[in-house]
Amino acid sequence: MAKAKAGKPVNNGVNVEALFGAQEALKKAPEAAKFKWRATVEWVKGTHSRTTVEKFYGLGAEQKHKEKFAFDADHPEIFAAEDNAATPVEIVLAGLASCLTAGVAAVAQARKIQLRSVSATLEAGMDVRGILGIDEDVRNGFDGIKVTYKIDADASPEDIRAVVAQSQKRSAVYDIIANPTNVTVEVA
């Protein structure tokens, strides 16, 4: 495992001591580990909508972000829409990209690997005959996602690959996309 260079403490900006403390605390209080994440969407016009997130539940209490965060979404002009914002499927890619990248920073910190830069490109194929209802044998979603990281760090290529693999292993969004998740949609 890579070591910090002499006299230079590793600092990726992740407080792993606090995370290790949380691990110990939640082992003894599993009820506190039950979170509820929430979002509210408002239709704007056409395929344009705005989703906001602010409150969530965790550690046995209602929690709140420092501010309300908003996400606009729309369809592009080649789908006869106004392209006011990213598409919903690109927003999912942003969720995956950010989850894996936070994990890379946290795992590197725990392994005393100093990161200098981390970036990744994501590409997801999709046959739009699915969503357009042209062919019932074509799925609506992605036919697969490829994520390619480029990482500059004080570590060997093997250690860097191991950090990325561990991030993937513990990633919430990777799991949500790779494995089935039950979704119920109702009208109040």
Add this chain to the structure above:
Amino acid sequence: MAKAKAGKPVNNGVNVEALFGAQEALKKAPEAAKFKWRATVEWVKGTHSRTTVEKFYGLGAEQKHKEKFAFDADHPEIFAAEDNAATPVEIVLAGLASCLTAGVAAVAQARKIQLRSVSATLEAGMDVRGILGIDEDVRNGFDGIKVTYKIDADASPEDIRAVVAQSQKRSAVYDIIANPTNVTVEVA
């Protein structure tokens, strides 16, 4: 099926005639239906990252949004982070919310139902013992997502429920989350 009120053309801001035209065109040219959606993520610091989307591929050519769209993500303060932005899992909820809502507008337009307002709340449970590696039997992702729509429209409750059901049936993000999607993560 609900009808538009006499003399009042239904206008939800979705050009369904163009979408029906695309359906016909892509039936004859299935290669053009193969899209590639892309995103690029840059690590900022700690668990904070920024994902941008701009270019994609579809209709047999490289395409580009009108502008580059950016999505910041971070972890909250109760995870010992800075809460600079929404969490990656909340961003996934935004993707689902916006996909289903665009579908509601499009299906309603196709069925000549005038929408007045559409909103929904989403809630997703998650046991964070998964991502913290406390219990290997706990999954990393959501244990389920519940979406609840509130829709004011010129249609019966039954017709409104049918619009939502059809949107879910054709939703790319619903499919990505509800069904397994292959994700490969590599280091260049």
